[in-house]
Amino acid sequence: MILTVTPNPSLDRTYEVPALERGEVNRASAERMDPGGKGVNVSRAVAAAGRRTVAVLPLGGAPGALVAHLLDAQGIEVAPVPVAGATRSNIALAESDGVLTKINAPGPELSAAEQELLLETVREQSRDADWIACCGSLPRGLAPSWYGDAVARVHAGGARIALDTSGRALLEALGARPDVVKPNAEELAAAVGRPLATVGDALKAAEEVRALGARAVLASLGADGQLLVSDTGAWFGCARVSSVRSNVGAGDASLAGFLIAGGTGPEALASAVAHGAAAVRLPGSVMPAPADLDPAAVTVTADIPVDRELMEPVS
Incomplete structure (x- = not known):
């Protein structure tokens, strides 16, 4: 069983438009409503x-009830943490050329009692988990140290934890030694405080994040591929993608693929790459099923192309 923790979940509405015209009436060609948040997507x-x-997540108000209903309909067990504030609603506008515009609401502010209940629920639910994935931004009221506290409690119970967050929340959690962290290129650059122009730059940054405490780093480099750096080695993975429909949740699909395949080594990286590549070919935040995967399109190698320039360098 894989347990996910989403401290700031959402109700996500995605509209597909031919092209976004600012200041004009834009008519959507398709729309979706999904339960949202990085852990929810995992x-x-x-x-x-x-x-x-x-899925462990704080839920409140009518949007929270709808999130729980949508998750249940997808066969996901929900361990809700009741909160007084309403769960946030987010909007995504997906253009036909792959450009995505997102409007994310801040979400409710959690009280001290609600914060403690969230941590305690994670501890209780983690007993049967093979992996725990803690993902996303922190809602108002939670200090950047909250993820570090979660990692410590999970480890005290003997479980493994993957962390997908950014900024101070990521840096303050590294000292608790999460088993895996999954930054994207921008988050990786921010963690080390310098730009990334090549795959080699990303590799060096991932090694530095490991030195700060992460036991393994699974770094998403967008269209360039993914890096896995751990104490057993480093690998680079990429996949052929014919077209991109939406990149919403692609990183979350990658993390799910990684954990499904055991969460360690090149086989897990190959699964992560396959899931991420499948996700970008699907509309909105639709998550890939096994039939959507194309393992033959994936390449994983220990011969990392350190001199390859990133198609989307981070300044």
């Missing part, structure tokens, strides 16, 4: 693969 991808998953 659970959705795990469930799509036919694996058991439990």
Whole structure:
């Protein structure tokens, strides 16, 4: 079982438009409504693969009730933490050329009692988990140290934890030694405080994040591929993608694929790359099922192309 923790979940509405015209009436060609949040997306991808998953998340108001209903309909067990504030609603506008515009609401502010209940629920639900994935931004009221506290409690219970967050929340959690962290290129650059222009730059940055405490780093480099750096080695993975429909949740699908495949080594990296590549070919934040994967399009190598320039360098 893979347990996910989403401290700031959302109700996500995605509209597909030919091209976004600012200041004009834009008519959508398609629309979707999905339960949102990075951990929620990981659970959705795990469930799509036919694996058991439990989602821990604070829920409040009518949007929170709808999130729980949508998750249940997808076969995801929900461990809700009731909160007084309403769960946030987010909007995404996906253009036909792959450009995505997102409007994310801040979400409710959690009280001290609600924060403690969230941590305690994670501890209680983690007993049967193979992996725990803590993902996304922190809602108002939670200090940047909250993820570090979560990592410490999970480790005290003997479980493994993957962390997908950024900024101070990521840096303050590294001292608790999460088993895996999954930054994208921008988050990786921010963690080390310098730009990334090549795959080699990303590799060096991942090694520095490991030196700060992460036991392994799974770095998403967008269209360039993914890096896995751990104490057993470093690998680079990429996949052929014919077209991009939406990159919403692609990183979350990658993390799910990584954990589904055991969460360690080149085989898990190959699964992560396959899931991420499949996700970008699907609309909105739809998570890939096994039939959507194309393992033959994936290449994983220990011969990392350190001199390759990133197609999307981070300044």
